[in-house]
Amino acid sequence: VAKRPRKSQYPLINFDEAVRTVMEHSKCLPVETIPIEDSLGRILSEDITAKVSIPPFRASIKDGYAVLSSDGPGPRRVVSSSTAGQSEPAPVRSGSVVRITTGAMVPTGADAVVQVEDTELLAATEEGAEELEVKILTSAKAGQDIRPAGSDVMKGDTILKKGTRLGPSEIGLLASVGVTQINVYRVPTVAVLSTGNELSDPHGTLREGHIFDSNRIMLMMALKEHRIPFVDMGIAIDNTDDLHKKLSDALSKADVIVTSGGVSMGEKDLLKYCLTVQLKAKLHFGRVLLKPGKPTTFATIPSSNTEKLVFALPGNPVSSMVCFNLFVLPALRKLMGDPSPSPTKIKAKLTADIRLDSRPEFQRVQLVWGDSQIPQAFTTGKQISCRLLSMCQANALVQLPPRSEEVSILRTDDVVDAILIGRL
Amino acid sequence: VAKRPRKSQYPLINFDEAVRTVMEHSKCLPVETIPIEDSLGRILSEDITAKVSIPPFRASIKDGYAVLSSDGPGPRRVVSSSTAGQSEPAPVRSGSVVRITTGAMVPTGADAVVQVEDTELLAATEEGAEELEVKILTSAKAGQDIRPAGSDVMKGDTILKKGTRLGPSEIGLLASVGVTQINVYRVPTVAVLSTGNELSDPHGTLREGHIFDSNRIMLMMALKEHRIPFVDMGIAIDNTDDLHKKLSDALSKADVIVTSGGVSMGEKDLLKYCLTVQLKAKLHFGRVLLKPGKPTTFATIPSSNTEKLVFALPGNPVSSMVCFNLFVLPALRKLMGDPSPSPTKIKAKLTADIRLDSRPEFQRVQLVWGDSQIPQAFTTGKQISCRLLSMCQANALVQLPPRSEEVSILRTDDVVDAILIGRL
Ligand SMILES: [Mg+2]
Numbered sequence: 001v002a003k004r005p006r007k008s009q010y011p012l013i014n015f016d017e018a019v020r021t022v023m024e025h026s027k028c029l030p031v032e033t034i035p036i037e038d039s040l041g042r043i044l045s046e047d048i049t050a051k052v053s054i055p056p057f058r059a060s061i062k063d064g065y066a067v068l069s070s071d072g073p074g075p076r077r078v079v080s081s082s083t084a085g086q087s088e089p090a091p092v093r094s095g096s097v098v099r100i101t102t103g104a105m106v107p108t109g110a111d112a113v114v115q116v117e118d119t120e121l122l123a124a125t126e127e128g129a130e131e132l133e134v135k136i137l138t139s140a141k142a143g144q145d146i147r148p149a150g151s152d153v154m155k156g157d158t159i160l161k162k163g164t165r166l167g168p169s170e171i172g173l174l175a176s177v178g179v180t181q182i183n184v185y186r187v188p189t190v191a192v193l194s195t196g197n198e199l200s201d202p203h204g205t206l207r208e209g210h211i212f213d214s215n216r217i218m219l220m221m222a223l224k225e226h227r228i229p230f231v232d233m234g235i236a237i238d239n240t241d242d243l244h245k246k247l248s249d250a251l252s253k254a255d256v257i258v259t260s261g262g263v264s265m266g267e268k269d270l271l272k273y274c275l276t277v278q279l280k281a282k283l284h285f286g287r288v289l290l291k292p293g294k295p296t297t298f299a300t301i302p303s304s305n306t307e308k309l310v311f312a313l314p315g316n317p318v319s320s321m322v323c324f325n326l327f328v329l330p331a332l333r334k335l336m337g338d339p340s341p342s343p344t345k346i347k348a349k350l351t352a353d354i355r356l357d358s359r360p361e362f363q364r365v366q367l368v369w370g371d372s373q374i375p376q377a378f379t380t381g382k383q384i385s386c387r388l389l390s391m392c393q394a395n396a397l398v399q400l401p402p403r404s405e406e407v408s409i410l411r412t413d414d415v416v417d418a419i420l421i422g423r424l
Numbered sequence: 425v426a427k428r429p430r431k432s433q434y435p436l437i438n439f440d441e442a443v444r445t446v447m448e449h450s451k452c453l454p455v456e457t458i459p460i461e462d463s464l465g466r467i468l469s470e471d472i473t474a475k476v477s478i479p480p481f482r483a484s485i486k487d488g489y490a491v492l493s494s495d496g497p498g499p500r501r502v503v504s505s506s507t508a509g510q511s512e513p514a515p516v517r518s519g520s521v522v523r524i525t526t527g528a529m530v531p532t533g534a535d536a537v538v539q540v541e542d543t544e545l546l547a548a549t550e551e552g553a554e555e556l557e558v559k560i561l562t563s564a565k566a567g568q569d570i571r572p573a574g575s576d577v578m579k580g581d582t583i584l585k586k587g588t589r590l591g592p593s594e595i596g597l598l599a600s601v602g603v604t605q606i607n608v609y610r611v612p613t614v615a616v617l618s619t620g621n622e623l624s625d626p627h628g629t630l631r632e633g634h635i636f637d638s639n640r641i642m643l644m645m646a647l648k649e650h651r652i653p654f655v656d657m658g659i660a661i662d663n664t665d666d667l668h669k670k671l672s673d674a675l676s677k678a679d680v681i682v683t684s685g686g687v688s689m690g691e692k693d694l695l696k697y698c699l700t701v702q703l704k705a706k707l708h709f710g711r712v713l714l715k716p717g718k719p720t721t722f723a724t725i726p727s728s729n730t731e732k733l734v735f736a737l738p739g740n741p742v743s744s745m746v747c748f749n750l751f752v753l754p755a756l757r758k759l760m761g762d763p764s765p766s767p768t769k770i771k772a773k774l775t776a777d778i779r780l781d782s783r784p785e786f787q788r789v790q791l792v793w794g795d796s797q798i799p800q801a802f803t804t805g806k807q808i809s810c811r812l813l814s815m816c817q818a819n820a821l822v823q824l825p826p827r828s829e830e831v832s833i834l835r836t837d838d839v840v841d842a843i844l845i846g847r848l
């Protein structure tokens with residue numbers, strides 16, 4: 001302990017460089033074929049072409065009558081009907097019409113549909129079961145209320161591009177053109193490990209000198225929120241054997257390891273040692289000029305055909321959650337093929353003065369629109385990095401520049417960048 | 425068929441009234457107790473108080489030395505150490521210090537911590553294993569780099585209020601204060617049914633006159649996206665027996681039924697009949713002055729101790745998805761206890777002129793911020809309600825007023841309301 005360095009050996013790199021380094025090492029995972037039922041949130045690794053046209057046939061847009069537009073208004077014989085789902089209906093000739101429902105095939109001969117609201121009943125069978133004659137009240141234009149075959153999508157058209165993120169509508173679109181198996185990028189599995197002699201599992205009792213481990217469940221829930229599978233690796237104590245064992249186990253189970261704690265300058269901060277010496281990891285950075293999250297550490301470990309990523313986040317709950325959003329989530333999105341993996345940045349207006357720190361800082365805020373064009377950013381309270389309450393109800397992080405000679409304070413109504421991290 | 429009404433019998437109610445009606449009938453579900461591991465996205469039905477203080481003891485913020493601030497700078501004997509997780513360390517007396525790590529208990533007697541960066545080694549044991557003497561280089565203020573017990577959270581404090589939505593940070597906070605079982609509102613189960621003789625399952629072949637059913641998987645995926653459990657009720661054909669059977673089955677399995685199709689004025693539009701006559705449902709509205717989504721139908725069916733809700737959405741895929749977002753999702757959120765169940769509305773700037781419809785309209789757009797303070801709304805293309813491509817990549821719906829004498833067109837750069845429906 002005595003001979004430990006009294007300054008960190010790790011250069012303090014700037015935030016943009018740290019993000020760039022992480023993203024350079026985050027490579028798209030291989031492709032897999034999955035059913036569309038399992039594809040929510042996944043990214044297409046191929047262009048998708050329609051197997052069928054939409055609609056596959058000339059389809060009526062209205063409930064009404066299929067007519068010849070050239071016949072104009074007047075009384076017409078109702079010769080048959082075409083309902084949705086019925087195959088080829090009888091053709092229509094001049095002077096007659098076919099009753100038709102929304103989505104039904106328009107009969108050969110007809111070139112327009114007149115909605116039922118624009119008609120009158122003239123004659124029916126005695127029981128009223130069938131219409132014999134109706135009066136068409138309006139002049140139909142050719143093509144009126146008919147969707148031509150392929151007017152929405154033509155068979156063979158590319159309907160979704162490689163790199164598309166699949167939400168409910170995209171999956172619905174796939175179903176609509178008969179595509180039920182698709183190629184997407186594999187999603188990473190993430191192992192989550194907490195480290196520290198002081199951690200008690202929240203399901204047990206709190207021992208003296210201990211705190212409850214909150215980072216592990218928080219990080220796992222953040223992964224769950226983004227539909228990324230995870231493995232719970234538990235808590236490692238501050239001892240190189242236990243760390244080595246649990247990290248090796250994590251490497252065998254996951255593509256990415258996310259730890260918290262053990263990365264500062266204390267005598268029990270053994271994670272960097274364990275990664276570099278025991279696991280032969282390449283440590284890309286061990287400190288970032290950032291508040292919170294200065295000890296954030298990123299390493300890669302060569303594996304059979306790819307590199308495994310290790311994010312060793314700080315132990316303070318806020319730091320670990322902020323750095324999850326700033327570093328881990330963009331990396332995971334890139335691994336799963338998302339062409340826009342970076343967090344979404346919008347503009348927000350401060351609702352209080354903020355004294356700038358010497359480091360670039362990300363403060364937790366709640367964005368509220370009200371009736372204004374630009375959202376107001378309300379602070380979630382005291383921003384010390386151990387205080388998890390400041391993450392609660394936060395839906396964004398405002399990005400504050402470091403203090404400079406010219407600017408040491410931002411004022412109410414100043415406009416800043418805000419990174420979205422939660423439901424608006 | 426002949427005697428069918430040629431105008432809809434259902435009054436065309438306005439959008440706000442329709443939403444109000446739905447929300448009035450959406451009552452919070454009962455409370456259940458669940459483990460925090462299963463609580464992502466759920467709403468607390470109780471205030472939560474901390475079972476322990478955070479930190480539970482005076483904790484060091486830094487790796488360094490616990491000192492008496494009154495001693496000032498100078499050489500000090502290192503009498504012992506306090507590492508995180510260790511129980512009560514030996515006390516500190518004037519002239520001596522205790523080596524300490526981040527998160528460790530501050531020994532009795534010490535009233536400040538000096539970080540290791542502000543110290544020098546003076547003497548160590550021969551092997552360098554232990555420090556004997558260090559030089560404190562700075563003057564410590566009383567309380568420096570110490571978190572008093574309970575400074576973040578005091579035992580017994582209310583940390584989360586009833587009505588809080590549980591995200592990763594809130595769940596982390598629960599763990600941090602030792603709360604692992606919580607009371608939340610039950611989440612509704614939703615039965616999803618498609619209706620129509622024209623529907624083929626996308627996993628099978630497309631029969632003549634048919635289209636593939638896209639609404640069912642789309643609605644199920646929308647529910648999945650919002651972590652709401654669902655039951656797949658398949659496809660009902662346009663026949664009162666089949667509809668009655670499948671709706672009865674759905675009622676026995678779910679709190680809410682969402683159907684699509686069968687609500688227009690065609691001879692095969694049997695859903696309203698089936699609901700009101702066969703199932704004795706109270707039909708609250710059967711048409712809404714809205715584009716898309718005019719035939720949207722809402723009914724309730726009395727059940728043992730509550731009402732079951734039925735949303736009969738239009739068959740056009742875009743209409744069903746838009747109405748899911750406008751009516752169904754807010755209702756589901758209210759059922760699960762969300763105190764802010766309405767969709768989030770922000771402001772956006774049009775990027776093209778839009779001709780207004782006679783009905784209030786919700787057009788699908790993609791919001792893009794770029795460097796502007798207010799997002800630009802880019803249309804997702806031709807807005808016909810059958811064209812699911814227009815839902816794809818849409819993250820918002822712009823709310824357009826109906827055409828009036830004064831205003832028949834909105835112009836590029838006009839600012840409108842935008843309802844958020846997807847990832848920004
Ligand atoms: Mg530690």
Ligand SMILES: [Mg+2]
Pocket residue numbers: 084619620621662685686687692693739
């Ligand atoms: Mg139908």
